[in-house]
Amino acid sequence: MKLLRYILICCLVSMACVGSAAQRRNKAYESYIHKYRKVAVDEMHRFRIPASITLAQGLLESGAGKSALARRSNNHFGIKCGGSWDGKTVRANDDAPNECFRAYDSPKDSYRDHSLFLSNGARYAFLFRLKITDYKGWARGLKKAGYATDPRYADRLINIIELYDLDNYDRKGGLKWVEEFPNPHQPYLANGMLYVIARRGDTFKSLSKELGISKKKLRTYNELPKDYQFRGGEVIYLEKKMKRATKDNIVYVVRAGDSMYSISQKFGIRLKNLYKLNKMDEDAPAPNVGDILRLR
Structure with missing residues (x-):
């Protein structure tokens, strides 16, 4: 049910993200x-x-x-x-x-x-x-x-x-939820999918409790190991990633600091599909800066 609340909250965010920047509170x-x-x-x-x-x-x-x-x-x-x-x-x-x-x-x-x-x-x-x-x-x-x-x-x-997510207060236990999570993670959209940005100190348990999604699903959706520790700044999807990027993102030029995983998270593509699109083995070396990767 909490995931549904996040989807509703995201209606305004999704429109803002299509433009240059989201409205500020x-x-x-x-x-x-x-x-x-x-x-x-x-x-x-x-x-x-x-x-x-x-x-x-x-x-x-x-x-x-x-x-x-x-x-x-x-x-x-x-x-x-x-x-x-x-x-x-x-x-x-x-x-x-x-x-x-x-x-x-x-x-x-x-x-x-x-x-x-x-x-x-x-x-x-x-x-x-x-x-x-x-x-x-x-x-x-x-x-x-x-x-x-x-x-x-x-x-x-x-x-x-x-x-301002005021519809949270209209639901049963809404005030309790907002008081328990006074600074909830802001939802965004990428490739038509909902995601949040992890903060330092987040755990799968804390995110699961706030977002109403099981720890196992969060790990699976984001292809992360059970013992992963969040450093802050990671993109965390709330649903399963897609097999390819949107039509607006056909290729990507690799930048410094990129990895196949970070690129897969950036565009909401399953990691194995990103390798497959580029005819690469999953144990292949990281791409070089300037390499062009196919996203669809």
């Missing part, structure tokens, strides 16, 4: 998530609003808690007064000048009112028929129901959720 956003994630999960358990949606809306509407509205009145979700609100208020410019917004004694009160606002609003009722893990449906539904006027509101929420 914002430290202010990460700090906000760490501060309010438990509140969002608690609200999810009580009101069945995905924690990922709550956190993404809080981040977007409050600028990670740094907007004037959030700082002055603890309003993290941009909720306006409306005809039924009889609590504290504050004035701010939005779609029109000097509009009335709700004010709260604490951010936690803002989170609770956000839950009540959605669960009691007739126009949002259809959202609660969605699965708690359907953050895309929720994001698009919020836009459809008119939560915000920004035409890209749903896309912005989805991008935030996927960039």
Whole structure:
């Protein structure tokens, strides 16, 4: 199941990796998530609003808690007064000048009112028929129901959720998993396959526990011996490598420090197939710098 979570997480990463570089995470956003994630999960358990949606809306509407509205009145979700609100208020410019917004004694009160606002609003009722893990449906539904006027509101929420792995919080035990692995390995794609970069101190046991893949499969997929010790920086595939590289990588010019194994990992090719493609015996000497190797 955890592998499936990594595949979902990788949706945004895969698009970014096709380009020049992946989007970078914002430290202010990460700090906000760490501060309010438990509140969002608690609200999810009580009101069945995905924690990922709550956190993404809080981040977007409050600028990670740094907007004037959030700082002055603890309003993290941009909720306006409306005809039924009889609590504290504050004035701010939005779609029109000097509009009335709700004010709260604490951010936690803002989170609770956000839950009540959605669960009691007739126009949002259809959202609660969605699965708690359907953050895309929720994001698009919020836009459809008119939560915000920004035409890209749903896309912005989805991008935030996927960039910061917020959907982890929507799953059973999600908060426990994130607390146990506060700095999880970032997934990437190569040759259409998922992989992570090993860190110094990693073991097959620790990676297996985090990624939800057996130690034996990790060793087999990456053609590594049982007693291998990670130095940090190794490419570790989460699924079986391919027999050849993609059409974009037909040949490769050997560089200093390359080995047949490192090349096989770089392009996601099984080592024996790399030897076979180049009509080399598996006990042949390492290729020389400048040699051209076939990858497909």
